[in-house]
Amino acid sequence: MIPAKPRQIFIQGLTRQGKTFRPSDWAERLAGAMSCFRPGGGVGGISAAIGYSPYCFPRVIDGVKCVIVSEDLRSLEPMAWDFVLNFARDNDLTVVDACLLPDPPSSAG
16 A cells, blocks of 8 residues: 655645735745754754755745645644644735645657
8 A cells, every 4th residue: 555645734825815925035034944854853062954845845836835734743843833823823824725736747758
């Protein structure tokens, strides 16, 4: 039996009234705050790579900034999961359940 893929939620940069959320770099800031939550924990120090967590990362989808949050974050760190959901609620942002599909293979070759 194939294990179920963890659910993903998409926090969209649109309020429920349809207005674009500001500041324009909100998605990068939110995902950056969650960057230490990684498989195996965060690795610190001078050689630590800068990047986003696979559990919480920004994307632009159909021209709308989003933060994609994996439900795996909930089991790894429930307080981080609550933080991102409360951020969306407190800022009246649209949250949807979805699944990020991989990019199709390129036809070049």
